[in-house]
Amino acid sequence: MTLIxxxxxxxxxVDKIKQKGINPSSPMFIHAVRALACMSTHNFERKWTVYREFGFSEVDILSVFRKQPVCMRLSEEKLRKGLHFFMKQLKWDSTYLSKYSVVLMCSMEKRVIPRCAMLEILILKGVLERNAIVGDVFKLTEKEFVEKFVIKY
Incomplete structure (x- = not known):
């Protein structure tokens, strides 16, 4: 589709991606090309605006785009839902969320919310501290998460 x-x-x-600071030799370059090729400039700018609405600086948005260009392909609804959850409920700031932007692509219903619920139980039981809900928790495979946070406790 991209090459058509x-x-x-x-x-x-390609020029836009270079201006955003993604090096053509970076593995993320092709993902950025694909992301931008699949949407209009208007839609790309709307996604950029959604990040701004949640308090992201240009530096934070660029960080998200450089690390996970596919995040720009998320629907506005999924993007807003994810940003709201991580920033309002988990109290992550934009800089922290831009560091772990991969979490925005995770399924809220299948991965994020169930894991947060499990971690919250462990926090309430005093097994974990409040700051246990970090970005790396969502990058674990299901098996790794179960072994580390379910079976262990």
Missing amino acids: RKAERFISI
Whole structure:
């Protein structure tokens, strides 16, 4: 799909990605090309605006885009839902969330909320501290999470 675009559009996408600071030799470059090729400039700017609405600085948004360009392909609804959950409920700030932007692509219903519920139980029982809900928890496979936080306790 990406390579079917007109040459001018493709060149424009590549230029935009370079301007955003993604090096063409980076593995993320191709993901960024694919992300931008699948959406209009208007939609890309709308996603950028959603991040701003949640208090992200340009530096934080660029960090998200450079680490996880696929985050720009999320629907506005999924993006807002994820940002709201992590920032309002877990009290993560934009800088921390930009560091762990991969969590925005996780399923809220299948991964994020169940894991938070399990960790909250362990926090209430005094087994874990409140700061146990960190970005790395959502990057664990299901098996790793179960072994580390369910079976262990």
